[in-house]
Amino acid sequence: KVNIKKTKWVIEKILLKSKDFYKANGRKPIIGCLGLTFKADVEDLRESPALEIVLNLLKESENVIACEPNISFHENINLVDYEEILLQVDILVGLVAHKEFNSKHAENITFMDFCGLY
Numbered sequence: 001k002v003n004i005k006k007t008k009w010v011i012e013k014i015l016l017k018s019k020d021f022y023k024a025n026g027r028k029p030i031i032g033c034l035g036l037t038f039k040a041d042v043e044d045l046r047e048s049p050a051l052e053i054v055l056n057l058l059k060e061s062e063n064v065i066a067c068e069p070n071i072s073f074h075e076n077i078n079l080v081d082y083e084e085i086l087l088q089v090d091i092l093v094g095l096v097a098h099k100e101f102n103s104k105h106a107e108n109i110t111f112m113d114f115c116g117l118y
Helices: 002-025 049-059 083-086
Strands: 031-036 063-067 090-092 110-113
Touching: 002 049, 002 090, 002 110, 031 049, 031 083, 049 063, 063 083
Parallel strands: 031 063, 031 090, 090 110
Antiparallel strands: none
């Protein structure tokens, strides 16, 4: 129950930040999510809260891309590499602390860290 509640809380926080961005800029933001797997540095998507968060954001018609260094394809999610996600997004969301992710991101990107990445 705690994991389900936390997942919903994260989704709500991201959606609020998206609404704030829309109000300030007159357009929906591009949201970049770092990590989809169940835990860091694995390729297992089973029961992944991060995957659930991204899929829910897509259901809410958010413009979402993701970086997941441990898988190369997902049928419902646009996967890009780490350097590309940093160039494309308005809001960057840390969901899984993979070793490939570092603290480098542009200052004009809003960063939301839900996994202790930075």
